[in-house]
Amino acid sequence: MKQETTLDNTYETDELVSQYLEFHYGDEYFGVKNFPKACVDTIFKQAKEKTFNRALDLGCAVGRSSFELAKKIQQIDAIDFSQNFINNAQHLAENGMIRYSITDEGALSISKNVSLDDLGLINTAKRIHFTQGDACDLNTNLDQYDLIFAGNLIDRLNNPKDFLSSINKRINMGGLLVLTSPYTWLEEFTPVKNWVGGYQAEGKSKTSLEGLSDILKDNFDQYAKPIDIPFVIRETSRKYQHTIAQMTFWERK
Numbered sequence: 001m002k003q004e005t006t007l008d009n010t011y012e013t014d015e016l017v018s019q020y021l022e023f024h025y026g027d028e029y030f031g032v033k034n035f036p037k038a039c040v041d042t043i044f045k046q047a048k049e050k051t052f053n054r055a056l057d058l059g060c061a062v063g064r065s066s067f068e069l070a071k072k073i074q075q076i077d078a079i080d081f082s083q084n085f086i087n088n089a090q091h092l093a094e095n096g097m098i099r100y101s102i103t104d105e106g107a108l109s110i111s112k113n114v115s116l117d118d119l120g121l122i123n124t125a126k127r128i129h130f131t132q133g134d135a136c137d138l139n140t141n142l143d144q145y146d147l148i149f150a151g152n153l154i155d156r157l158n159n160p161k162d163f164l165s166s167i168n169k170r171i172n173m174g175g176l177l178v179l180t181s182p183y184t185w186l187e188e189f190t191p192v193k194n195w196v197g198g199y200q201a202e203g204k205s206k207t208s209l210e211g212l213s214d215i216l217k218d219n220f221d222q223y224a225k226p227i228d229i230p231f232v233i234r235e236t237s238r239k240y241q242h243t244i245a246q247m248t249f250w251e252r253k
Helices: 009-013 015-025 035-046 064-069 083-095 160-170 208-216
Strands: 054-058 075-080 097-105 108-115 128-132 145-151 171-181 199-201 204-206 220-236 239-252
Touching: 015 035, 015 064, 015 083, 015 097, 015 108, 015 220, 035 064, 035 145, 035 171, 035 220, 035 239, 054 064, 064 075, 064 128, 064 145, 075 083, 083 097, 083 128, 097 220, 145 160, 160 171, 160 208, 171 208, 171 220, 208 220, 208 239
Parallel strands: 054 075, 054 145, 075 128, 145 171
Antiparallel strands: 097 108, 171 239, 199 204, 220 239
16 A cells, blocks of 8 residues: 555645545544445445446445455445546545645534545455546447446436436446436536436426336336435535435446
8 A cells, every 4th residue: 555645735734625525535424424435335235146346436435335345246436526636536546644724613624534444445446447538428438337326316417308318338248237317407508308207298297206217118128126315415514405416226227
């Protein structure tokens, strides 16, 4: 393991990156389990009969889900649109440790340290390839996966329908597509015409789960019942986001 080094000050002081480092590697709040770890644990539990040799982690952020997947999977491609997120994930993979600061209140902050060794993840980094990329414009060589995990991604894409309609080309037959999302559809990320659900259609409510099924049904079967997984993102010592994502499982047919 390399000696820890400090990232450029841009990353050290970036509020969003620090929030996500705490979200992925920091303390658990209000009894809610670490979200990336809970997601991966749930995938392995629900798909215990399957064998995964290669996985794609889309929207990996600062990388915790990738490290957790690599406990049992030999090759992980991990992609996020944010170069800042990827830089921090790669730094952690290369050095085994990272320092960051989280906001206490106002201009006050608290310094934190993360160690892959302390988390039981030190031997997983060599199996992961972190890359900046666009989930809607992936390289053609990113295919033949046994598992694709897209954590809290679809409601932040400009055109999730196109993403969902083409993702089957990257999964082996019998492989799994696993999605999580709180379905917080916002026009600042996704034009209303591209929402998967959360709207009225022909006088009836269209849920996101119904929308997912409509888009995926030609190439996927629903593999397991949806599961709710809560998460908490700490903003300050007195302000937190408490959200519930729905995890859905889709088997390539």
